[in-house]
Amino acid sequence: MKNYIQPGNTLTLTAPAEITSGAVVAVGSIIGVANGDAANGAPVDVDTVGVFRLPKVSALAIAAGDVVYYDPATGLVNKTASGNTKLGVATEAAANPSADVAVRLNGSF
Numbered sequence: 153m154k155n156y157i158q159p160g161n162t163l164t165l166t167a168p169a170e171i172t173s174g175a176v177v178a179v180g181s182i183i184g185v186a187n188g189d190a191a192n193g194a195p196v197d198v199d200t201v202g203v204f205r206l207p208k209v210s211a212l213a214i215a216a217g218d219v220v221y222y223d224p225a226t227g228l229v230n231k232t233a234s235g236n237t238k239l240g241v242a243t244e245a246a247a248n249p250s251a252d253v254a255v256r257l258n259g260s261f
Contacts, residue, residue, distance in 0.1 A: 160200060161259075162187065167196040176206060176222050178237050183222060184257060201259040203243050205252050213248040217241060220255055229253055 165179045167190040177186050177198045185204045190196035208229040214220065220229045221236035229239060229252075238258055246253035 163198050163200060164195050165198050167192055167194050171196050176239070178222060178224055183237050183239055201257050203254055203256045205254050207251060208246060208253045210249040210251060214242045214246040214253050216243060216245050220253065229255060
């Protein structure tokens with residue numbers, strides 16, 4: 153097929169800020185997890201699929217199967233859609249309080 157580019161599981165994006173490996177990266181509607189560190193404006197490889205352990209709002213209980221969102225202001229996973237970007241689905245429960253949650257990335261927009 154002449155117009156095929158790639159599977160899209162990992163995309164090279166322009167870092168919107170200084171990025172640390174393992175951090176959530178949101179560029180417009182594209183969201184994923186950085187494969188490495190990157191300076192602001194530098195290329196960064198971002199996984200758009202897979203399951204990752206990510207920091208969440210500590211005082212929030214999340215059940216397995218809950219849809220979760222990324223809050224760019226705090227850099228944390230939460231369950232609030234308003235003003236946040238859909239990140240994926242929790243693959244396991246995370247109690248209140250706890251520091252992180254396992255998330256299967258959405259992989260689509």
